[in-house]
Amino acid sequence: xxxxxxxxxxxxxxxxxxxxxxxxxxxxxxxxxxxxxxxxxxxxxxxxxxxxxxxxxxxxxxxxxxxxxxxxxxxxxxxxxxxxxxxxxxxxxxxxxxxxxxxxxxxxxxxxxxxxxxxxxxxxxxxxxxxxxxxxxxxxxxxxxxxxxxxxx
Amino acid sequence: xxxxxxxxxxxxxxxxxxxxxxxxxxxxxxxxxxxxxxxxxxxxxxxxxxxxxxxxxxxxxxxxxxxxxxxxxxxxxxxxxxxxxxxxxxxxxxxxxxxxxxxxxxxxxxxxxxxxxxxxxxxxxxxxxxxxxxxxxxxxxxxxxxxxxxxxx
Amino acid sequence: xxxxxxxxxxxxxxxxxxxxxxxxxxxxxxxxxxxxxxxxxxxxxxxxxxxxxxxxxxxxxxxxxxxxxxxxxxxxxxxxxxxxxxxxxxxxxxxxxxxxxxxxxxxxxxxxxxxxxxxxxxxxxxxxxxxxxxxxxxxxxxxxxxxxxxxxx
Amino acid sequence: xxxxxxxxxxxxxxxxxxxxxxxxxxxxxxxxxxxxxxxxxxxxxxxxxxxxxxxxxxxxxxxxxxxxxxxxxxxxxxxxxxxxxxxxxxxxxxxxxxxxxxxxxxxxxxxxxxxxxxxxxxxxxxxxxxxxxxxxxxxxxxxxxxxxxxxxx
Numbered sequence: 001x002x003x004x005x006x007x008x009x010x011x012x013x014x015x016x017x018x019x020x021x022x023x024x025x026x027x028x029x030x031x032x033x034x035x036x037x038x039x040x041x042x043x044x045x046x047x048x049x050x051x052x053x054x055x056x057x058x059x060x061x062x063x064x065x066x067x068x069x070x071x072x073x074x075x076x077x078x079x080x081x082x083x084x085x086x087x088x089x090x091x092x093x094x095x096x097x098x099x100x101x102x103x104x105x106x107x108x109x110x111x112x113x114x115x116x117x118x119x120x121x122x123x124x125x126x127x128x129x130x131x132x133x134x135x136x137x138x139x140x141x142x143x144x145x146x147x148x149x150x151x152x153x
Numbered sequence: 154x155x156x157x158x159x160x161x162x163x164x165x166x167x168x169x170x171x172x173x174x175x176x177x178x179x180x181x182x183x184x185x186x187x188x189x190x191x192x193x194x195x196x197x198x199x200x201x202x203x204x205x206x207x208x209x210x211x212x213x214x215x216x217x218x219x220x221x222x223x224x225x226x227x228x229x230x231x232x233x234x235x236x237x238x239x240x241x242x243x244x245x246x247x248x249x250x251x252x253x254x255x256x257x258x259x260x261x262x263x264x265x266x267x268x269x270x271x272x273x274x275x276x277x278x279x280x281x282x283x284x285x286x287x288x289x290x291x292x293x294x295x296x297x298x299x300x301x302x303x304x305x306x
Numbered sequence: 307x308x309x310x311x312x313x314x315x316x317x318x319x320x321x322x323x324x325x326x327x328x329x330x331x332x333x334x335x336x337x338x339x340x341x342x343x344x345x346x347x348x349x350x351x352x353x354x355x356x357x358x359x360x361x362x363x364x365x366x367x368x369x370x371x372x373x374x375x376x377x378x379x380x381x382x383x384x385x386x387x388x389x390x391x392x393x394x395x396x397x398x399x400x401x402x403x404x405x406x407x408x409x410x411x412x413x414x415x416x417x418x419x420x421x422x423x424x425x426x427x428x429x430x431x432x433x434x435x436x437x438x439x440x441x442x443x444x445x446x447x448x449x450x451x452x453x454x455x456x457x458x459x
Numbered sequence: 460x461x462x463x464x465x466x467x468x469x470x471x472x473x474x475x476x477x478x479x480x481x482x483x484x485x486x487x488x489x490x491x492x493x494x495x496x497x498x499x500x501x502x503x504x505x506x507x508x509x510x511x512x513x514x515x516x517x518x519x520x521x522x523x524x525x526x527x528x529x530x531x532x533x534x535x536x537x538x539x540x541x542x543x544x545x546x547x548x549x550x551x552x553x554x555x556x557x558x559x560x561x562x563x564x565x566x567x568x569x570x571x572x573x574x575x576x577x578x579x580x581x582x583x584x585x586x587x588x589x590x591x592x593x594x595x596x597x598x599x600x601x602x603x604x605x606x607x608x609x610x611x612x
Binding site (some may be wrong): 165167168169184187188191201202203204206207228229 | 318320321322337341342344354355356357359360381397
């Protein structure tokens with residue numbers, strides 16, 4: 001059985017990503033994770049986010065989020081973000097993110113994001129389409145392989 | 154014993170708070186919660202956030218976050234946000250937020266935000282100063298009194 | 307002839323509105339001006355922005371912007387923003403904003419924002435509807451009454 | 460005499476860069492231009508923005524901005540941004556940006572951003588340091604070479 005794939009991005013912490021304490025503002029850290037998720041769909045799943053929403057009529061809204069912020073990330077830092085698929089159900093996909101300073105092994109932040117496939121017009125859950133499922137499955141990594149916050153639910 | 158106080162704010166969902174699915178983008182929902190926290194310090198604790206950071210040299214960075222997003226919030230909605238203090242330790246303060254559509258009883262989202270009092274220059278935890286502790290304590294509400302996501306940790 | 311009305315808002319500069327130089331980040335200053343415009347439509351014109359877009363099918367996209375940033379605005383400042391209507395044509399509305407520190411007379415920033423009434427589905431200009439025109443006209447103030455950047459066009 | 464250099468970036472319009480009309484929200488378009496300016500300093504001038512602010516003690520706050528938004532940019536679009544130096548004085552640098560849809564020749568938006576070199580601690584103008592001037596000069600392009608909004612000042 002092949003090793004699960006990991007999606008990786010390196011991102012800068014920009015001039016206005018920090019707050020008045022000059023540390024990455026946590027809502028913008030979550031925005032950065034969402035940009036990685038968008039890149040994952042385009043580059044790894046092969047479906048640009050706009051095509052997913054507007055042509056396939058599939059959205060993945062976040063229904064639960066659990067984040068550990070372990071150490072501050074500062075203006076001028078670069079971060080490495082990894083994305084794995086922790087769980088995949090009929091409609092439910094849990095993404096696991098780890099964030100570290102560029103080139104460093106220790107985790108600065110980790111997040112579990114539970115999403116549900118929906119039809120965005122009706123805002124009703126739908127089964128994950130097969131062409132999504134196959135690609136998402138390649139990134140499916142059980143919890144034991146990573147450090148992440150325990151999900152409360 | 155007196156009833157714990159609850160801090161309340163009503164906020165609009167603005168033209169650019171939504172994403173391309175026209176639903177409140179979750180990182181901006183967390184930003185809205187942070188603005189409520191800033192208002193809470195100024196109005197309820199009596200210490201403007203800038204004075205807290207720059208004069209008192211106290212910051213409350215978020216070290217853990219657990220959020221349930223139960224139903225979509227849309228462009229043009231107004232939301233009612235409540236803030237309570239769920240727990241208070243030597244340095245640690247856990248804030249609990251509930252978000253509902255204006256005038257509605259059912260919860261659209263709830264969040265637990267664990268923060269730690271620090272000196273922002275040294276980024277080291279410090280005891281919560283007494284004048285903060287007294288005011289924060291007035292908003293201390295045990296978990297049983299509210300609906301909120303279970304915290305994983 | 308009655309004096310033109312002026313729409314006024316006082317706004318805080320929040321923890322994450324500043325950049326790493328701890329000064330209000332100019333794209334967020336423009337976002338603050340847009341929130342004032344949204345409040346103007348709801349409170350002064352009497353039409354919530356969401357109703358304008360989704361029921362009346364009218365949008366006012368910005369086609370030209372000219373801003374003078376005269377002095378820095380910092381974390382913890384509060385600002386007073388005024389909105390006036392500088393010009394109104396068949397479809398075109400020019401809004402003029404002045405920003406000052408709360409309670410101060412000198413202008414920290416001023417902006418001219420040229421917008422055009424459109425049907426957002428077709429993205430074609432439309433005449434300003436009468437019920438908008440009447441209310442907008444009450445805020446119509448000729449250029450001589452204010453300090454503002456000269457518009458290049 | 461050699462041709463002036465042009466700095467170019469291709470950027471996606473993301474899920475939450477648009478507003479409720481599903482068009483790139485103009486304050487976020489200006490944020491995108493600022494990220495291009497940050498990349499320009501790091502990649503073309505050779506000085507990361509954080510080093511510029513924190514080691515060299517040089518900032519380039521924006522003192523004037525003039526933007527023409529000619530056509531809407533939508534969710535899912537990619538844009539090509541060019542940056543040129545339009546003027547360079549003792550302390551003053553005017554950047555000119557053109558934005559087009561990826562691979563298209565027609566300009567969707569163009570901006571002139573007037574900045575002044577300052578010491579960010581004192582917020583006083585300073586002469587542009589020589590090692591900046593030399594690199595900025597390579598991108599100096601007179602107005603006749605480009606389409607851009609006329610600057611009011």
